[in-house]
Amino acid sequence: MGKFVIIGERIHCISPVIKQAMADMNPEPIIQRAKEQIEAGATYIDVNIGPAEKNGPELMKWAVQTIQEACDNVPLALDTANRAAIEAGISVYNRSKGKPIVNSADAGDRIENVDLAAANDAIIIALCSKAGVPSDNDERMMYCQELLERGMEHGMEAEDMWFDPLFLVIKGMQDKQMDVLEFIGLLSDMGLNSTGGLSNVSNGTPKIIRPILDSTMVAMAMCKGLTSAIVNPCDRRLIETIKSADIIKNNFLYADSFLDI
Amino acid sequence: MAFKRTPQVFSASINEVTLGTGEKAVTIGGGNTMPLYSFDAPPKHKVAIGVEITDTGVDKTLPGMAAYYEGAETLTDIAKRAAEMPGADFVVLALDGADPNGDNRPVDECIAIAKEVADAIDVPLAITGSKNVEKDTELFSKLAEALQGRNVLFVSAREENYKTIAASAVMAYGNKISAESAVDINLAKQLNVLLTQMGIQPTSFVMNVGSAAAGYGYDYVASTLDRVRDAALTQNDAMLQMPIITPVASEAWNVKESIVSEEDFPEWGSRESRGVSMEICTAASVIAGGSDAVILRHPESVKTISGMIAGLM
Numbered sequence: 292m293g294k295f296v297i298i299g300e301r302i303h304c305i306s307p308v309i310k311q312a313m314a315d316m317n318p319e320p321i322i323q324r325a326k327e328q329i330e331a332g333a334t335y336i337d338v339n340i341g342p343a344e345k346n347g348p349e350l351m352k353w354a355v356q357t358i359q360e361a362c363d364n365v366p367l368a369l370d371t372a373n374r375a376a377i378e379a380g381i382s383v384y385n386r387s388k389g390k391p392i393v394n395s396a397d398a399g400d401r402i403e404n405v406d407l408a409a410a411n412d413a414i415i416i417a418l419c420s421k422a423g424v425p426s427d428n429d430e431r432m433m434y435c436q437e438l439l440e441r442g443m444e445h446g447m448e449a450e451d452m453w454f455d456p457l458f459l460v461i462k463g464m465q466d467k468q469m470d471v472l473e474f475i476g477l478l479s480d481m482g483l484n485s486t487g488g489l490s491n492v493s494n495g496t497p498k499i500i501r502p503i504l505d506s507t508m509v510a511m512a513m514c515k516g517l518t519s520a521i522v523n524p525c526d527r528r529l530i531e532t533i534k535s536a537d538i539i540k541n542n543f544l545y546a547d548s549f550l551d552i
Numbered sequence: 553m554a555f556k557r558t559p560q561v562f563s564a565s566i567n568e569v570t571l572g573t574g575e576k577a578v579t580i581g582g583g584n585t586m587p588l589y590s591f592d593a594p595p596k597h598k599v600a601i602g603v604e605i606t607d608t609g610v611d612k613t614l615p616g617m618a619a620y621y622e623g624a625e626t627l628t629d630i631a632k633r634a635a636e637m638p639g640a641d642f643v644v645l646a647l648d649g650a651d652p653n654g655d656n657r658p659v660d661e662c663i664a665i666a667k668e669v670a671d672a673i674d675v676p677l678a679i680t681g682s683k684n685v686e687k688d689t690e691l692f693s694k695l696a697e698a699l700q701g702r703n704v705l706f707v708s709a710r711e712e713n714y715k716t717i718a719a720s721a722v723m724a725y726g727n728k729i730s731a732e733s734a735v736d737i738n739l740a741k742q743l744n745v746l747l748t749q750m751g752i753q754p755t756s757f758v759m760n761v762g763s764a765a766a767g768y769g770y771d772y773v774a775s776t777l778d779r780v781r782d783a784a785l786t787q788n789d790a791m792l793q794m795p796i797i798t799p800v801a802s803e804a805w806n807v808k809e810s811i812v813s814e815e816d817f818p819e820w821g822s823r824e825s826r827g828v829s830m831e832i833c834t835a836a837s838v839i840a841g842g843s844d845a846v847i848l849r850h851p852e853s854v855k856t857i858s859g860m861i862a863g864l865m
Contacts, residue, residue, distance in 0.1 A: 293786075293787060293788075294787065542787070543783075543787060543789065544737065544738065544741055544779070544783045544787070544789055544791075544792065545738050545741075546738050546739075546741035546742035546744075546745055546791065547738075547742045548742060548745040548746070548749070551745070551749070552745055552791060
């Protein structure tokens with residue numbers, strides 16, 4: 292097994308700084324945030340430009356080129372509901388450090404994003420949901436199968452489909468947490484890759500609590516076979532936990548300085 | 553259904569490190585397949601062979617060695633002869649006499665000897681020290697200065713002295729070092745991390761992950777080599793992608809089979825052929841395990857191993 296893939300989530304148009312930078316096409320704040328995340332341990336950088344209905348393709352192209360040129364062609368996850376923007380981003384994407392990730396498809400309205408990823412030799416994040424939160428793991432598995440079939444039909448390799456079990460918020464869905472973990476185990480048993488927005492579990496909890504819950508969740512999920520997560524790499528406790536779990540899983544060879552590399 | 557062969561070529565690869573200068577410079581590493589899997593991809597560089605000579609002279613009690621070096625009286629002659637040995641890619645000067653528990657040759661004398669050897673040959677030079685941490689720290693630092701610009705490989709820097717040796721040999725005088733760990737993969741990686749954190753470029757050092765003569769704990773060496781190559785290629789572990797050099801001669805010629813005389817053990821036969829066998833077995837094994845360069849002593853071993861490399865790579 293390879294190392295856990297950390298996808299950095301901090302280039303997101305919800306952030307006022309990033310939103311402004313995207314509006315002005317000002318590279319500095321975006322490059323800085325990409326570099327911070329790489330330095331902290333991110334492998335992929337997620338680029339969320341929001342719906343970007345007006346200038347999506349232009350904005351995504353600019354973002355992809357800006358970040359990759361400044362950061363040694365770091366691989367990116369292209370995150371927007373605007374499909375034309377994703378295609379535009381891929382058209383200028385440098386693959387030398389890894390395929391682009393399309394973020395994301397589901398088994399509902401967004402299933403065509405699987406086709407898009409297949410057509411562009413990209414990785415797809417496939418949410419095991421259709422409309423809203425799946426009620427149980429049978430439902431999750433049904434969507435997983437639908438997405439997997441769709442990918443196969445379009446000639447995708449299964450390893451390029453990273454299934455998202457949908458992490459659920461603890462405050463409100465505490466009784467569902469073990470279901471999510473068990474579903475990760477099912478994906479792992481099938482030999483499938485998995486990822487997801489991990490920090491959702493700690494949504495709404497005090498700031499001081501979030502890293503603790505996120506770290507514990509990632510360790511438990513990695514034990515079940517989670518292969519990637521979309522996280523804040525600048526959360527030191529979380530990154531230390533991921534690196535330690537990679538050591539314990541024998542994904543990465545131990546050396547005394549393993550936390551520094 | 554027809555058999556479809558899928559080459560196992562990794563996107564990760566071993567770093568390339570160049571020793572020496574000019575036309576006879578040797579580059580090792582670069583591999584992106586399992587060791588000797590040349591059917592998966594043509595090897596970028598062949599395994600290199602270093603021929604070891606020592607400051608204490610040729611062991612003339614071995615008839616084959618005596619014959620090969622016949623007439624070579626000075627260190628210059630010996631060095632030239634070693635460089636000309638068929639199959640040799642570089643020369644290794646073993647400063648055995650520097651050992652404080654032995655002849656304790658002073659550093660200044662060692663420098664004169666190293667310069668004499670370096671001036672005698674046009675192939676790359678590697679230097680092994682006294683194996684004494686304090687002595688080697690001083691020795692390598694001063695030798696690095698004296699041999700500036702020759703791109704010499706110093707074997708080796710260890711956990712106890714890597715800082716000083718790396719700072720002088722590599723950073724100040726542009727030579728190369730090998731990072732030595734005693735058959736401990738975690739320490740091997742750690743040492744590479746520490747050297748990298750000092751600012752030593754990955755093209756400026758190799759690893760010596762330790763060795764043992766066949767039959768003397770070699771199984772640990774085998775598993776270490778396997779795991780290093782596996783982590784380097786399958787996990788793309790940049791901290792283990794340094795090429796590996798293995799000093800075979802000093803191990804193979806220091807075990808009972810290579811030392812006890814034929815008079816004492818007549819049933820064992822010729823001492824020289826025993827030593828050569830130990831050297832060949834050990835070298836073949838470390839090459840199969842992923843070593844990118846080996847240090848050998850006997851012309852017969854060099855001939856056999858270079859033939860094996862030519863046949864398999």
